[in-house]
């Protein structure tokens with residue numbers, strides 16, 4: 632039974648967790664910086680890394696205290712090596728290296744997206760082959776896992792990530808950061824009545840969201856020019872439905888082409904209520920032989936428990952990092968398993 636201490640600091644959450652036996656959370660601490668970045672309408676990388684430095688020791692201390700454990704009880708230290716903001720990543724990487732060196736523990740580098748996918752292991756056994764739809768502030772990817780701890784990226788975004796599009800449209804609608812959360816809430820009061828552009832990239836499993844984002848902007852400008860009024864709730868709802876339908880269409884194609892046992896959602900946008908409903912009600916009905924899993928809300932946005940689960944599997948597979956490693960802002964998922 633392994634006990635893994637995990638550290639996540641790739642963007643604007645300073646997080647630490649301890650995971651036992653690959654899926655049991657002994658403690659899970661997240662210090663979010665959202666309130667600071669809200670003032671600027673988005674994450675300011677320089678500020679993010681400074682706050683990580685201020686918070687990391689306290690977060691680690693609280694994490695061990697909550698689990699009532701000492702460093703001597705820990706088998707290995709997992710951490711997000713990338714992708715993410717370089718300055719933010721560095722703080723988690725240095726903390727992990729320092730602890731590993733001080734307490735003579737193995738270092739286990741983890742890819743952030745592997746963490747998001749393995750967050751589902753906190754609620755259920757994963758069955759392979761598996762298809763993951765990864766939707767976050769920085770990623771929109773369909774990932775095929777033929778076996779445990781193997782990743783094949785089938786499709787990715789050609790421009791904006793879905794979460795990025797939600798956040799940019801949120802800003803245009805005058806909503807606070809992170810826009811995705813507020814668009815989701817606002818859409819519940821609106822209707823899907825506006826037809827917005829839905830770009831289709833050449834590769835059938837790829838995504839594109841910048842045309843949809845510009846479509847929202849052009850719609851607002853057109854309304855202003857013509858002195859017409861509209862309900863922002865209706866525009867938010869129309870944007871959300873269009874964006875989420877795009878995801879579901881690609882997921883449907885992927886599940887038709889690749890016979891898998893499970894389909895899992897992953898990443899911050901997996902918290903979106905419209906996406907969750909469509910996956911459980913529509914996608915699941917279309918593919919009855921595939922078990923559709925959605926992670927609990929608390930595990931969708933960035934946290935260290937997910938890094939701890941992926942790190943525990945990586946530890947079992949013998950993934951180890953040396954003391955001279957550094958952060959990898961452009962870390963490749965497919966080669967991260969070695």
Ligand code: KG4
Pocket residue numbers: 642766767768769770793794795797798809810811812815898899900901902903904931932933
């Ligand atoms: O996974 P995450 O915490 O960070 C990255 O790895 O990027 O994802 C953050 C993203 C943000 O773009 C945020 O707006 C989006 O997840 N998000 C949502 C919702 N909750 C968070 N997007 C749509 N609906 C939500 N309920």
Ligand code: ZN
Pocket residue numbers: 743747767768898899932933
């Ligand atoms: Zn993330």
